[in-house]
Amino acid sequence: MEKAIILAASAIGAGLAMIAGVGPGIGQGFAAGKAAEAVGRQPEAKGDITSTMLFGCAVAESTGIYGLVVALILLFANPLIGML
Amino acid sequence: MNGPQIYFTIPVLGGIPITETIVNTWILIAFITTVCIFLTRGMKIIPTGRRQQIAEKLVTMLYNLVEEVMGKKYIKFAPYIGALFTISILGSLSSLTGMRPITADLSTTLGWALVTFVMVQVNNIRAHGVGGWLKSFTQPVVMTPLNIISEIANPISMSFRHFGNIAAGMVITSLIYTALASLSSFVLQIVPSVFIQSIPIFQAGLPAILSIYFDLFTSFLQAYIFCMLTMVFVQSAGE
Structure with a gap:
């Protein structure tokens, strides 16, 4: 019974942890929009703008990745079951 | 999804497990070495x-990339x-051949990140001396704990x-495969043959379409980001 409760709570927790994906999504969309504006203003600097944008997007992604790692740990390597 | 499979254990120091990741890394090292030997065999001053x-x-x-990002002073970091x-x-692209990608194991990436961490600290000590290195943590004195935490958070x-990124791609791909298998067995129920079902x-x-994003694009991007961050951190530590 306790195990069932822990498993259910872990699954819900993994789902809640993935709410962290909202932030990077907004941030990356903002970065991509600004990059599109910059390319529109200065089409000759397209290569530099694209690489800078990808770099910034990947760095902004790390908060979402933390949420993902928490969710993966809860689903596949749950430390709470061992505490019973 | 499971963790990397343990092939065998070396019975020293309480048993060192040799996992799928380590064996795949050996295969990749052998492949890279072979390609390097093949490309550099019989070199001439004027290439023909x-x-x-x-x-x-x-x-x-x-060398151009390293010089552009880090400057001429750090050109010796280019081979690393x-x-x-x-x-x-x-390591990430090997998932296209059906191998388990070595970067879908935290041990691999944490090892690389720790190498970067040590390089950053050593470069900082070299540029400022031990006193200057310790002083750089206490720039505003109140912020000392936060500075130490942010330094440790970098490799993590x-x-x-x-x-x-790579592990998420692996999980999503395996979920898609499972979903497509049950979808096709559901649709093929109309055919009265177990083999066709x-x-x-x-x-x-x-x-294959998803694989273009999750394998090709993510692999290139993550390798680029990891090297870029290493270069930027090492270079700014020596300023």
Whole structure:
């Protein structure tokens, strides 16, 4: 019974942890929009703008990745079951 | 999804497990070494063969990138950056051949990130001396704990970023494969033959499109980001 409760709570927790994906999504969309504006203003600097944008997007992604790692740990390597 | 499978255990120091990740890394190291030997065999001062031209083009690109990001002073880091980029990109792309990608294991990326961490600290000590290195943590004195935490958070965030991207791609791909298999067995129920029902027809085609994003694009991007961050951190530590 306790195990069932822990498993259910872990699954819900993994789902809640993935709410962290909202932030990077907004941030990356903002970065991509600004990059599109910059390319529109200065089409000759397209290569530099694209690489800078990808770099910034990947760095902004790390908060979402933390949420993902928490969710993966809860689903596949749950430390709470061992505490019973 | 399971963790990497343990093939055998070396019975020293309480048993060192040799996992699928380590064996795949050995295969990749052997592959890279073979390609390097093949490309650099019989080099001439004026290149005539196509092999040497490819090798020179790759090395020139690498040195230009390192010089552009880090400056002329740090050009000696170029071989390390090149090695890191090559093993990272091949380690992620090896998932295309059905191998388990070595970067979908936190041990691999954490190891690389710790190498970067040590390089940053050593470079900082070299540039400022031990006193200056310790002083750099207490720049505003109130912020000392936060400075130390942010220094330790760097390797953790770098390793989690690379591991998380590749592992998430692996999880999503396996979820898609399972979903497509049950979808095709559901649709094929109308055919009265067990053999035809067991063919997962929907698994052909669609996963390839997803694989372009999750394998090709993410692998290139993460290898590039990891090397870029290494270069930027090491360079700014020596300023």
